[in-house]
Amino acid sequence: MNRLSEETSPYLLQHAHNPVDWYPWSPEAFERARTEQKPVIVSIGYSTCHWCHVMERESFEDPAVAAVMNSYFVCIKVDREERPDVDAIYMEACQMLTGGGGWPLNCFLTPDGKPFYAGTYFPPRPAYNRPSWLDVLKYMADVWETRRDTVLEQAERLAGHISKDTPPIVSPPNQDESSIQMSSIFERLRTQFDYACGGFGGAPKFPSTMAIQLLMEYSWYFRQPEALQHAFFSLERMISGGIYDQIGGGFARYATDREWNIPHFEKMLYDNALLAGVLADACKIATNQDPDGRFAVLFSDTIRETLEWVSREMTSPEGAFYTAQDADSEGVEGKFYVWSKAELQQVLGAAAEEFCHYYNATEEGNWEHTNILYRSTDSAGLEESPVIHRKFHEQRVLLRSERAKRVPPLLDTKILLDWNALMCSAHARAYMALGDEIYRDIAVKNMDFLLEHMREDGQLVHAYTGGGSVPAFLDDYAFFIAALLDLLVITSEIRYLQLAEHYTAYALDAFYDPGQHNMYSTRREQTDIIVRKKDFYDNATPSGNSMMVHNLQRLNLIVDRPEWRDIPGRMLDTMKSSVAQFPLSFSGWAQALLHQMQPPVQIAVVGADAADKAASIRKRFIPNSVVMASKGEENSIPLFAGKQGEKESLIYLCENFVCRTPVVSLNELWEMI
Numbered sequence: 225m226n227r228l229s230e231e232t233s234p235y236l237l238q239h240a241h242n243p244v245d246w247y248p249w250s251p252e253a254f255e256r257a258r259t260e261q262k263p264v265i266v267s268i269g270y271s272t273c274h275w276c277h278v279m280e281r282e283s284f285e286d287p288a289v290a291a292v293m294n295s296y297f298v299c300i301k302v303d304r305e306e307r308p309d310v311d312a313i314y315m316e317a318c319q320m321l322t323g324g325g326g327w328p329l330n331c332f333l334t335p336d337g338k339p340f341y342a343g344t345y346f347p348p349r350p351a352y353n354r355p356s357w358l359d360v361l362k363y364m365a366d367v368w369e370t371r372r373d374t375v376l377e378q379a380e381r382l383a384g385h386i387s388k389d390t391p392p393i394v395s396p397p398n399q400d401e402s403s404i405q406m407s408s409i410f411e412r413l414r415t416q417f418d419y420a421c422g423g424f425g426g427a428p429k430f431p432s433t434m435a436i437q438l439l440m441e442y443s444w445y446f447r448q449p450e451a452l453q454h455a456f457f458s459l460e461r462m463i464s465g466g467i468y469d470q471i472g473g474g475f476a477r478y479a480t481d482r483e484w485n486i487p488h489f490e491k492m493l494y495d496n497a498l499l500a501g502v503l504a505d506a507c508k509i510a511t512n513q514d515p516d517g518r519f520a521v522l523f524s525d526t527i528r529e530t531l532e533w534v535s536r537e538m539t540s541p542e543g544a545f546y547t548a549q550d551a552d553s554e555g556v557e558g559k560f561y562v563w564s565k566a567e568l569q570q571v572l573g574a575a576a577e578e579f580c581h582y583y584n585a586t587e588e589g590n591w592e593h594t595n596i597l598y599r600s601t602d603s604a605g606l607e608e609s610p611v612i613h614r615k616f617h618e619q620r621v622l623l624r625s626e627r628a629k630r631v632p633p634l635l636d637t638k639i640l641l642d643w644n645a646l647m648c649s650a651h652a653r654a655y656m657a658l659g660d661e662i663y664r665d666i667a668v669k670n671m672d673f674l675l676e677h678m679r680e681d682g683q684l685v686h687a688y689t690g691g692g693s694v695p696a697f698l699d700d701y702a703f704f705i706a707a708l709l710d711l712l713v714i715t716s717e718i719r720y721l722q723l724a725e726h727y728t729a730y731a732l733d734a735f736y737d738p739g740q741h742n743m744y745s746t747r748r749e750q751t752d753i754i755v756r757k758k759d760f761y762d763n764a765t766p767s768g769n770s771m772m773v774h775n776l777q778r779l780n781l782i783v784d785r786p787e788w789r790d791i792p793g794r795m796l797d798t799m800k801s802s803v804a805q806f807p808l809s810f811s812g813w814a815q816a817l818l819h820q821m822q823p824p825v826q827i828a829v830v831g832a833d834a835a836d837k838a839a840s841i842r843k844r845f846i847p848n849s850v851v852m853a854s855k856g857e858e859n860s861i862p863l864f865a866g867k868q869g870e871k872e873s874l875i876y877l878c879e880n881f882v883c884r885t886p887v888v889s890l891n892e893l894w895e896m897i
Contacts (some may be wrong), residue, residue: 422461473529698768790852
């Protein structure tokens with residue numbers, strides 16, 4: 225038992241019985257390193273990381289390896305999901321030193337926290353063109369003793385490079401929107417389309433939800449059918465593939481193959497939040513085009529199945545959302561999810577043959593002599609997919625019940641503010657698209673939990689595991705503000721707007737760099753890291769920077785805060801060149817840039833039945849818009865200033881902050897948009 229036994233992170237607790245004398249990230253660890261003049265090992269991972277588990281079994285549980293680590297180093301374990309700031313610093317060091325990165329991340333530091341060597345997985349014996357972990361340990365211990373001056377010099381240089389915080393490609397000063405054409409951004413993005421299988425590029429395949437959202441919005445503004453076609457095709461292929469859990473709902477982190485059929489089985493909260501959100505908008509478009517068409521059915525069913533999985537397996541009794549489900553069970557990747565054909569036949573009986581044909585299960589198997597279930601993807605199969613999938617509902621429920629008897633993957637019950645806020649927004653967006661009140665209720669309950677448990681002394685905290693936590697990061701504030709604005713829209717409760725304004729003001733004070741017009745990932749007051757970093761890339765989740773641009777754009781549609789008006793434009797100015805050259809890596813920024821170029825839409829519905837009319841309007845896909853409802857009573861929201869309702873609610877359409885003559889019917893509104 226080591227010091228990690230007193231932690232609350234499931235990942236750290238996994239290592240509490242290692243013979244390694246692990247410390248959590250703490251001043252105590254670095255103080256010991258300085259006192260004993262030992263280098264520090266920081267080993268970073270997360271609870272659902274497959275190769276983290278492998279390295280633990282092979283090396284960290286080995287008493288002989290642990291003896292070397294304990295003798296020559298001070299050893300620190302970090303949960304990257306609890307401390308993304310620590311992970312960002314040392315991942316950048318690893319990428320600079322090796323040209324790549326990943327987890328587990330193992331970094332060697334000086335006693336003052338500056339990195340001098342880093343790598344990812346190291347095997348117990350030399351293999352895969354990698355030295356063994358024991359060889360690395362002995363070499364680093366020797367270098368520290370015999371060439372310490374060289375080590376310290378390299379660490380100083382590396383820390384200097386890491387401290388640079390400019391955007392990836394700095395835009396020329398005073399570059400205006402006209403020099404960055406959205407059509408050229410779309411053309412560059414189109415070069416990465418996988419026309420055969422959907423998505424972007426080859427294997428491994430990630431969902432790229434922000435790029436899909438961008439395609440849908442670009443199509444809406446510019447009447448570009450190919451953009452919408454590829455967005456829908458990509459979603460359809462993901463839903464049909466093994467990356468989607470055909471039995472239990474929910475999406476795996478990514479597919480290891482181009483066709484989306486072979487997943488890396490871990491399920492992350494944030495992926496499913498982002499996919500449910502983009503599916504909600506796709507469902508709005510598809511339903512408006514053809515309410516009974518295959519895309520409308522496919523997208524609505526997938527939203528419901530995914531959010532049912534979240535409620536069933538990823539939600540605490542108090543309404544918080546858990547972090548992730550592991551890929552492994554009983555030490556085997558994917559064991560919980562795969563089937564032999566004989567198992568399927570035993571459970572399904574007479575229905576098994578047709579089921580196996582549709583979900584591609586065979587005697588020989590399609591993955592390591594077992595079967596990952598995925599739907600037929602020939603043109604006829606896709607056309608009928610939603611109908612057939614519904615037809616097999618009873619069989620899928622039977623299989624889910626049978627699967628529940630297996631040893632389940634580890635569930636990481638850590639509660640993260642940023643990922644909870646994303647899932648809160650996903651439920652709000654699902655409510656807007658489908659009208660199911662349960663999604664609104666879940667979003668409100670989750671926000672109530674966050675407001676009660678994720679605030680400390682008036683500030684937000686990043687993680688809740690029943691113990692203490694580090695202060696919230698930029699991503700936490702950005703995603704939390706976005707969730708508040710989503711709840712404002714679906715409930716019309718002014719408290720959500722007040723909270724959004726309050727935390728936006730705090731975020732601008734604590735994170736904003738007015739000299740470079742962008743935001744740090746950590747607060748100004750944080751002192752336990754060697755450098756404050758900025759994150760610009762829209763990777764697995766939107767960057768906190770790009771999300772704050774969206775938040776400020778939305779707030780500027782609702783409230784009148786002159787001091788905030790110019791900030792989104794200034795932040796976008798610094799990123800235009802990056803967006804133009806690498807739109808897939810900066811899709812959230814590209815979407816914000818599109819909003820900056822196009823006139824915003826404000827729709828205020830005022831009168832007795834305003835809520836019902838507003839709900840109908842929100843079922844339409846209208847990018848860069850805010851739809852608010854008021855019964856006509858006194859209201860402090862500037863959007864409603866001077867707007868009166870009648871017995872039948874009036875609909876006010878305002879574009880570019882200029883309002884047209886109000887109308888009564890939705891059809892009149894559709895003609896104006």
